[in-house]
Amino acid sequence: MRPLTIIRRSLVTLLIVATAALSPGCDSVDAPPDDLTLRDLAERNNLQIGTAVEASEVADRTYADLIRTEFNSLTAGNAMKFGPLRPTINTFDWTNADAIVDFAESHRMEVRGHTLLWHSQNPSWLINQPWSRAQMIEMMRQHITTVVGRYRGRVSAWDVVNEAFNEDGTLRSTIWLTRIGPEYIEMAFDFANQADPDARLFINEYSAEGRGPKSDAVFNLVSDLRQRGVPVHGVGMQMHVSTSWAPPAADVAWNMNRLRELGVEVHITEMDVRMPLPVTDAKLQQQAQIYREMLDVCLEALNCTSFTIWGFTDLHSWIPDHFPGQGAALIFDEALNPKPAYDALRRALE
Ligand code: G3I
Numbered sequence: 001m002r003p004l005t006i007i008r009r010s011l012v013t014l015l016i017v018a019t020a021a022l023s024p025g026c027d028s029v030d031a032p033p034d035d036l037t038l039r040d041l042a043e044r045n046n047l048q049i050g051t052a053v054e055a056s057e058v059a060d061r062t063y064a065d066l067i068r069t070e071f072n073s074l075t076a077g078n079a080m081k082f083g084p085l086r087p088t089i090n091t092f093d094w095t096n097a098d099a100i101v102d103f104a105e106s107h108r109m110e111v112r113g114h115t116l117l118w119h120s121q122n123p124s125w126l127i128n129q130p131w132s133r134a135q136m137i138e139m140m141r142q143h144i145t146t147v148v149g150r151y152r153g154r155v156s157a158w159d160v161v162n163e164a165f166n167e168d169g170t171l172r173s174t175i176w177l178t179r180i181g182p183e184y185i186e187m188a189f190d191f192a193n194q195a196d197p198d199a200r201l202f203i204n205e206y207s208a209e210g211r212g213p214k215s216d217a218v219f220n221l222v223s224d225l226r227q228r229g230v231p232v233h234g235v236g237m238q239m240h241v242s243t244s245w246a247p248p249a250a251d252v253a254w255n256m257n258r259l260r261e262l263g264v265e266v267h268i269t270e271m272d273v274r275m276p277l278p279v280t281d282a283k284l285q286q287q288a289q290i291y292r293e294m295l296d297v298c299l300e301a302l303n304c305t306s307f308t309i310w311g312f313t314d315l316h317s318w319i320p321d322h323f324p325g326q327g328a329a330l331i332f333d334e335a336l337n338p339k340p341a342y343d344a345l346r347r348a349l350e
Helices: 003-022 038-044 061-070 095-106 133-150 175-180 184-195 213-227 249-261 281-300 340-349
Strands: 048-053 073-076 110-117 157-162 200-205 234-237 240-242 265-276 304-309
Touching: 038 048, 038 061, 038 340, 048 061, 048 110, 061 095, 073 095, 073 304, 095 110, 110 133, 110 184, 110 265, 110 304, 133 175, 133 184, 157 184, 175 184, 184 200, 184 213, 200 213, 200 265, 213 249, 234 249, 249 265, 249 281, 265 281, 281 304, 281 340
Parallel strands: 048 073, 048 304, 073 110, 110 157, 157 200, 200 234, 234 265, 240 265, 265 304
Antiparallel strands: none
């Protein structure tokens, strides 16, 4: 993390502590003034607060107004994945990715690029042909160079490799691993770094936020890569959790701290908190508490600089399709009304 960021974050922390000490009568559960959005409050904390979006959402005035006022960072939910970006071997389709990057720029927002290499959403021309190892490396090089090169200076952080591990910490058997070998990971980081030396390069993973074999595997990989001079700058913690289960906040704090000791940043990259339907007030309160705990952990960690939610309205979320009977995982309801989780995030940022 840049030294200035650390200094600014430390000053903010000191200020908060001092203010609390000087105002013993101040009720800490008071909400911040209503006219301050998540974005306003996050910027006071020098934090990126983000959401995943589709191009259709930034093109729709109703959503766009909410997105630009509440968030200062955007991630393309699908538009920058290999398949959507390169439907045929000879065609790149930049329409949706460009729309998201243009929108972000016109509203002074950061962009997290998601994602260069993944096992999912790859085009059939890539998976169904028996490409040789050398051809796969060349395809990977072309893809990363073209995509990162196109957005050089405009996308501040890339999820270079997404979900590389199995639950037990072994490497997932993806087309990249099986056809190239484990060295595909360092090659990808090198290609991305050559295409944009200023972009922050992340490995992004789910269920690796707290303690466990997967979190150890991510830590060990990043440690090894950094010792060998591979340009990896951060770890993305996806944080897809539920009202029934989330990693203990203390474990997440511990993990962030050991990553800080390696010299890497952490971003919360895809947070949502699903619940079994129907929605009840108790579940909404529980959800709000989990969002708040994780944001508190991020704010307290000196190396956690970005907090992204995987969408913003319950109307558009991947959860109901993938977890039948569950939903309501985001911070605005289906009618775009703020939920208790929204207020909880504002209070954490206050
Ligand atoms: O674009 C096609 C459209 O042409 C077609 O008509 C429609 C019919 O179903 O499908 C559309 O594609 C869907 C795509 O989302 C865009 O909406 C895919 O079927 C659907 O599988 C895809 O789901 C995405 C999922 O990744 C794929 O695994 C979700 O939107 C997206 O939110 C989700 O995001 C992932 C992160 O990238 C990585 N971490 C986990 C996270 C949640 O699964």
